[in-house]
Amino acid sequence: MTGASEPLLGVSGVWKSFDEHPVLRGIDLDVALHEVVVLIGASGSGKSTLLRCINGLEPVDAGRIMLDGSVDVTAPSVDLDQVRRRVGIVFQSYNLFPHMTVLDNVMLAPRKVNRTDGGRARDEAITLLERFGLAAKAGEYPDRLSGGQAQRVAIVRALAMQPELMLFDEITSALDPLLVGEVLDAVRELKHGGLTIVMATHEMGFAREVADRVCYLHDGIVLEQGPPEQIFNDPREQATRDFLARVLV
Amino acid sequence: MTTTRPAPGTPIAYRDPERQALARRAARRNALVGMASLVAFVVVVSFLVSRTPGWPAVQETFFSAEQFTESLPGLLEAFLLNIKIFLIAEPLILVFSLVIALTRTLRAPIFLPLRVVATIYVDVFRGIPTILVIFLLGFGMPALRLQGVPSDPVFWGTTALILSYSAYVAEVFRAGIGSVHPSQRMAARSLGLSVWQTNRYVVLPQAVRNVVPPLLNDFISLQKDTALVSVLGPIEVLRQAQIDASSTFNYTPYVAAAVIFIALTIPMTRFADWVQARMARRQRAGGVA
Ligand SMILES: Nc1ncnc2c1ncn2[C@@H]1O[C@H](COP(=O)(O)OP(=O)(O)OP(=O)(O)O)[C@@H](O)[C@H]1O
Numbered sequence: 001m002t003g004a005s006e007p008l009l010g011v012s013g014v015w016k017s018f019d020e021h022p023v024l025r026g027i028d029l030d031v032a033l034h035e036v037v038v039l040i041g042a043s044g045s046g047k048s049t050l051l052r053c054i055n056g057l058e059p060v061d062a063g064r065i066m067l068d069g070s071v072d073v074t075a076p077s078v079d080l081d082q083v084r085r086r087v088g089i090v091f092q093s094y095n096l097f098p099h100m101t102v103l104d105n106v107m108l109a110p111r112k113v114n115r116t117d118g119g120r121a122r123d124e125a126i127t128l129l130e131r132f133g134l135a136a137k138a139g140e141y142p143d144r145l146s147g148g149q150a151q152r153v154a155i156v157r158a159l160a161m162q163p164e165l166m167l168f169d170e171i172t173s174a175l176d177p178l179l180v181g182e183v184l185d186a187v188r189e190l191k192h193g194g195l196t197i198v199m200a201t202h203e204m205g206f207a208r209e210v211a212d213r214v215c216y217l218h219d220g221i222v223l224e225q226g227p228p229e230q231i232f233n234d235p236r237e238q239a240t241r242d243f244l245a246r247v248l249v
Numbered sequence: 250m251t252t253t254r255p256a257p258g259t260p261i262a263y264r265d266p267e268r269q270a271l272a273r274r275a276a277r278r279n280a281l282v283g284m285a286s287l288v289a290f291v292v293v294v295s296f297l298v299s300r301t302p303g304w305p306a307v308q309e310t311f312f313s314a315e316q317f318t319e320s321l322p323g324l325l326e327a328f329l330l331n332i333k334i335f336l337i338a339e340p341l342i343l344v345f346s347l348v349i350a351l352t353r354t355l356r357a358p359i360f361l362p363l364r365v366v367a368t369i370y371v372d373v374f375r376g377i378p379t380i381l382v383i384f385l386l387g388f389g390m391p392a393l394r395l396q397g398v399p400s401d402p403v404f405w406g407t408t409a410l411i412l413s414y415s416a417y418v419a420e421v422f423r424a425g426i427g428s429v430h431p432s433q434r435m436a437a438r439s440l441g442l443s444v445w446q447t448n449r450y451v452v453l454p455q456a457v458r459n460v461v462p463p464l465l466n467d468f469i470s471l472q473k474d475t476a477l478v479s480v481l482g483p484i485e486v487l488r489q490a491q492i493d494a495s496s497t498f499n500y501t502p503y504v505a506a507a508v509i510f511i512a513l514t515i516p517m518t519r520f521a522d523w524v525q526a527r528m529a530r531r532q533r534a535g536g537v538a
């Protein structure tokens with residue numbers, strides 16, 4: 001087996017229950033390098049749970065999650081710190097560190113985890129902040145930022161570790177509608193840069209625009225997946241049609 | 250009615266001078282009323298106290314100016330020992346209690362023995378009155394006559410204070426650690442930080458910040474409790490006051506010792522208030538450190 005033919009992310013047969021309540025019931029999902037995959041599904045369908053499993057924040061009950069076809073995230077012996085260096089995640093609640101400036105938030109992991117020296121970490125952080133229009137905020141503390149700025153800082157913080165795969169869990173859901181646009185712009189910019197992304201979202205318009213592939217999660221499995229035009233215009237499954245009828249007013 | 254509009258080029262902040270004058274007058278009046286009522290209160294209370302039949306005897310026994318000036322220098326000198334005990338105990342308590350608090354947050358099964366020991370330690374030492382710990386160590390340890398075990402009462406008294414206070418302060422730290430939202434830990438771990446790095450750079454700085462006021466409170470308490478070491482015999486301020494009082498049958502030295510403690514704890518208390526107010530303000534303002 002060579003790495004080139006393997007998907008960057010290979011999820012197969014993943015099961016996960018919380019207190020006997022099954023949330024994921026055999027999820028299969030392959031994501032190729034540079035691909036943007038959008039997860040849609042009703043609230044409680046397990047989108048967040050799946051993303052957290054991929055990052056090793058939640059242990060799975062069964063199945064495999066492979067990176068590059070070589071590292072098994074679910075193996076008992078796996079070095080999760082190593083996995084998390086390769087897989088970034090951004091949450092709905094930005095979770096910035098409130099006692100550090102924006103710049104320190106961004107530099108913390110590169111300096112402490114990758115042992116990048118201070119000067120270089122700073123230069124790289126500033127470059128990233130500039131790229132997302134945040135250079136002026138480098139010295140601010142998180143509670144002085146708007147929601148949109150805070151979420152963009154959270155994205156930059158995850159990017160600073162140069163992940164190969166980025167997970168976004170409803171990163172616009174906590175935002176004032178006026179601020180959603182700037183965060184979506186940041187995601188467009190990342191797609192443009194060729195980053196591989198798996199994201200859960202309720203923004204159907206954005207999903208349609210940015211996704212290479214849309215996956216509909218239902219009853220703990222990927223019930224239907226395909227290019228956005230097919231999923232949104234011509235869904236095959238009745239459940240997908242019902243879901244879309246509810247969310248696309 | 251028209252509102253006054255600032256002319257172009259005037260500063261943005263504009264305050265009506267008439268309103269400001271009114272506010273200043275009100276503030277002056279409030280200060281005057283407060284002062285007057287305080288003076289009246291003091292006058293009435295002192296008058297009533299000095300008219301009680303027992304007052305002359307009380308004054309002579311507790312507030313003798315002559316006894317006060319006579320015993321003060323010796324008391325101050327003895328107080329140096331209290332300060333020394335405090336200065337040695339405080340940093341050790343901080344370090345020790347932080348280690349205990351962190352130990353209690355370790356979740357990996359391999360650390361179970363450490364966690365159990367830390368939990369038992371806190372349970373035991375929070376349960377025993379400090380003075381009892383001082384008795385046990387101060388009289389008990391030297392009685393063992395073990396090679397290399399010091400018999401100095403100050404050493405054992407200080408050790409007892411450290412052991413007793415660390416149990417309390419560890420709980421303060423633990424509460425602080427618990428007050429940091431779990432999502433902070435999750436965010437740090439998802440960036441690849443190890444458990445230790447997450448504690449060191451993300452959880453502890455926030456935890457400590459949250460518990461500064463109760464910590465200062467415990468240290469004010471420790472300043473006073475240095476006097477408990479007197480039960481072992483070393484001449485600190487309370488012991489000195491006891492000696493003075495028993496030789497003259499006058500209790501003024503005790504009052505003098507109390508004054509010395511107050512002189513030290515009041516600034517510390519004001520400092521704690523100030524820190525607390527500053528932190529509350531910063532939280533409201535959305536803080537810049
Ligand atoms: N830590 C947990 N403990 C217990 N139950 C959980 C836990 N996390 C998630 N669940 C449950 O798992 C189910 C799926 O949750 P999940 O957050 O993955 O859904 P979601 O698709 O992300 O929903 P939403 O669109 O509302 O974010 C829900 O029923 C939820 O209550």
Ligand SMILES: [Mg+2]
Pocket residue numbers: 047048049169170200
């Ligand atoms: Mg979710």
